[in-house]
Amino acid sequence: MELKDVRTRFAPSPTGxxxxxxxxxxxxxxxxxxxYGGKVILRVEDTDLDRSTDxxxxxxxxxxxxxxxxxxxxxxxxxxxxxxxxxxxxDIYNDxxxxxxDLDMVYRCYCTKEELDAEREIAVKTKRPPRYSGKxxxxxxxxxxxxxxEGKPFTVRFKTPRKEKVVVKDLIRGDIExxxxxxxxxxxxxxxGVPIFLLCNAVDxxxxxxxxxxxxxxxxxNTPKQVLINRALGLSVPEYLHTSMILGPxxxxxxxxxxxxxxxxxxxxxxxxxxLVNYLAFLGWNPKDxxxxxxxxxxxxxxxxxxMGKAPSVFDENRLRYINSHWMMAVSRDxxxxxxxxFLKKKGWLPEDVSQADRDKISTIIEITGERLKTINDLxxxxxxxxxxxxxxxxxxxKKHFNAEDTVANLKLIAEExxxxxPFNHETIEKAMxx
Ligand code: GLU
Ligand code: ZN
Numbered sequence: 001m002e003l004k005d006v007r008t009r010f011a012p013s014p015t016g017x018x019x020x021x022x023x024x025x026x027x028x029x030x031x032x033x034x035x036y037g038g039k040v041i042l043r044v045e046d047t048d049l050d051r052s053t054d055x056x057x058x059x060x061x062x063x064x065x066x067x068x069x070x071x072x073x074x075x076x077x078x079x080x081x082x083x084x085x086x087x088x089x090x091d092i093y094n095d096x097x098x099x100x101x102d103l104d105m106v107y108r109c110y111c112t113k114e115e116l117d118a119e120r121e122i123a124v125k126t127k128r129p130p131r132y133s134g135k136x137x138x139x140x141x142x143x144x145x146x147x148x149x150e151g152k153p154f155t156v157r158f159k160t161p162r163k164e165k166v167v168v169k170d171l172i173r174g175d176i177e178x179x180x181x182x183x184x185x186x187x188x189x190x191x192x193g194v195p196i197f198l199l200c201n202a203v204d205x206x207x208x209x210x211x212x213x214x215x216x217x218x219x220x221x222n223t224p225k226q227v228l229i230n231r232a233l234g235l236s237v238p239e240y241l242h243t244s245m246i247l248g249p250x251x252x253x254x255x256x257x258x259x260x261x262x263x264x265x266x267x268x269x270x271x272x273x274x275x276l277v278n279y280l281a282f283l284g285w286n287p288k289d290x291x292x293x294x295x296x297x298x299x300x301x302x303x304x305x306x307x308m309g310k311a312p313s314v315f316d317e318n319r320l321r322y323i324n325s326h327w328m329m330a331v332s333r334d335x336x337x338x339x340x341x342x343f344l345k346k347k348g349w350l351p352e353d354v355s356q357a358d359r360d361k362i363s364t365i366i367e368i369t370g371e372r373l374k375t376i377n378d379l380x381x382x383x384x385x386x387x388x389x390x391x392x393x394x395x396x397x398x399k400k401h402f403n404a405e406d407t408v409a410n411l412k413l414i415a416e417e418x419x420x421x422x423p424f425n426h427e428t429i430e431k432a433m434x435x
Contacts, residue, residue: 006038014057017262042074063263108154109136131184156189166224178224202226206235270377275324283313321374349387
């Protein structure tokens with residue numbers, strides 16, 4: 001498949017840190033664009049006023065940069081299709097809603113939460129799908145005028161057409177067909193006047209000339225609604241790539257319950273960005289051969305849309321650790337030492353001012369600890385004795401070796417054997433020990 005003039009977008013909500021699943025989506029947006037010579041747009045979905053913060057936005061941006069995922073348009077980059085924060089685009093959405101009113105494609109719904117809950121309860125009891133009944137669709141212009149005068153709060157709902165086929169073009173899953181009757185008259189404007197992401201994203205995707213929407217499988221049910229909105233507005237409809245779900249080891253959707261799930265947490269745990277990117281790529285794609293290790297650059301060349309899959313992937317921390325151990329050896333030693341310094345300072349095992357001699361020592365420790373070091377934080381487990389007084393020796397070992405009659409003689413012998421050993425390395429020492 002050769003994709004042309006590709007424009008993808010990553011649309012995070014700054015309501016939390018960059019989650020593993022979001023990072024996976026961001027990476028695939030990047031790969032689809034970069035592989036086919038296209039552009040990546042970063043669009044901030046800040047319409048949830050209660051939960052969005054500038055701080056979260058900055059953290060998401062920092063994490064993306066740390067991973068090496070860049071963008072061509074969006075915060076910090078500008079671009080011809082801005083603004084790239086949705087709260088700065090509210091006028092655009094309002095114009096669209098006005099147009100939809102003119103087209104008689106939307107209506108005001110005055111139902112209260114209690115009324116809707118009661119409706120839903122009855123539907124569940126009578127085993128009907130819990131959809132909005134469309135009650136307010138039937139209000140007369142007089143009803144509307146009266147309710148408006150009363151100042152009753154309302155939402156705006158889309159008049160979902162009946163018996164219309166909606167086909168979503170999905171490059172991973174093939175065409176997905178929906179009958180519009182399966183969808184209810186969904187809300188596009190909340191009662192506080194803020195448009196819902198269904199509307200904002202559909203409109204923005206068209207206005208920003210997005211060709212391919214890459215997002216999680218959990219959005220599939222939203223897509224036909226967005227297709228209907230754009231169709232009503234006469235706007236273009238992009239193609240979709242609904243990526244596969246990421247599950248925890250218990251096969252439920254990956255979430256906080258499963259431990260570290262945000263990129264920031266993995267950073268703190270001492271992982272390298274190369275490892276995370278490498279691992280993330282395999283959640284939803286694979287090279288169809290034996291290769292396991294890919295840098296971002298290599299991914300860009302090896303990646304194809306055809307090789308993306310829809311089967312859910314299961315997050316496997318041991319696998320991530322294994323990949324990280326590879327990258328610890330592959331990247332420059334200086335970078336690994338940098339990571340170690342940060343970690344060791346946090347532990348209080350290094351002074352604020354780290355000398356070159358300290359760095360050399362750390363480098364040697366990394367060398368000797370070798371493969372046991374899956375992340376830099378494993379220094380705590382395997383190399384603590386280089387930095388702290390040993391508080392307690394293993395009781396078993398003490399019993400067996402410390403008080404035996406020949407302990408002193410043995411130590412002397414070892415000292416003699418290894419003294420002046422040339423070269424002084426793993427092999428020669430081992431050989432000396434077993435002599
Ligand atoms: N903010 C949404 C999410 O993170 C993105 C929705 C979309 O891609 O259209 O799931
Ligand atoms: Zn209603």
